[in-house]
Amino acid sequence: MVMEYTTKPHWATIVFLMLLMRCQAVLFDFHVIESRQSFLDGEQLCKDQGYDGLGVISSPEMYELALRLTEPHRTGVDGSAVYVGMRYHANREAGLWDDGTVPASDTPWKSGNADAASTIDPYGMMAMSGELKWTSGSSLKLAICGNHGQRFEAHGTTLSGQQAANVTWSLAWVSVSTSLECALYCGQDSRCRVAEFNSEKKSCRTLAAGAYSSFVQSSTTQTFVRTGFQ
Template identity: 40%
Template sequence: MHAQSTLRLVCFQLLVLGYAVQGVLFDFHVIDTLQNAQDGSRVCKALMYDGFAVLNSPESYNHALRISQALRKKKRIGMYVGLTYNSETDVIVWSDGTLPASDSPWAGKIGNPKFGFIRSAGALNLDNGFERRMALCGNHSKLPTETRGVTFLDQRPADVTSVLSVVKLGSYLECVLVCGQDHRCRTAEFQSGRRACTLLGPGGNSGLVASAGSRTFVREAFL
């Protein structure tokens, strides 16, 4: 049986093999009063946020679900987030300019693609923004805030189909940090002999196989 441990990276501070250090988590704020998308955005900015929250990583999305779960269940209504449709480029983007990940939890067929929101059940969708909903405010910092996942010792990704990048680094923890800085990263393998860190995106491998000297970080998935 291969060794396995949990690893949680918070603002360059680490929780490894049970040793915990506190750090700053995501700066989100739920507006529980109901308003349309434009009014909700104005409320967020009046509270000194950049606007609606960007949820482009599994950790940020899952944190948003957790802090809004009780309200979404009680009100049976969703909340606006920082996802919009750009008619000029014909793409859906987060407010910080990043694209939604291919494994983002969409709720079936997308409606009128203009303003993004999380449905009461927890999946993403878009509509015209006229519906009155709650809102999730946030700042659009591109600094890493929190990365969660599991470490597998002496194992590497199997059947790799696509690689985001390969970089030379001094340690496994640096490799995990680089993965956490890229919202697309889902798996990071560090080969100690070569000091090589390989980052894979969603669906970039089929699983793990034994490989002496490799450490692989498998990131938390979207809920």
């Protein structure tokens, strides 16, 4: 997490951020299966190796790491798409990540694929371009494994004395004591792109991509702006 302060942060905050940085490898435990499998066979192979299943890359931070890990396998003459932990749920008529989360509104879909999940193409994969798409899952592709526990990491910057303008809707309102807690709360929701901490009300409001237009001055607010999908 990258944060900018107008005043010197408390030493405990520095230590806590250092601990978060050291935990990054544990929080994002991905592994690429280099043999080509169908979606379901790749998923089972991940489970056989001790993972929860195929990797969930729902947040910008997870997606960025998955891009780097799979790049050597996706590019080049023998490049392949990579199956990821995402599938269609007929009872909800929606595609979800395998940890139950809804894909964020700014998820980097391949053109025309955002709403293409169906019983015909029920499984998710990362195309050779790095974009996400829906597929039948029968073709032999590579796979990325992962665990589906909560992630508590978010990369971004803090704007001191500013808040979002023209907000159309909010993800959540919660009570917190510090701006750091507010930023960490944002990191728990893959859809969160902005987290506003109000120092008077001791409250945190989180916003999704597209839920605001800009930022305006506010003397009581510190706003964490999360880095979105690249």
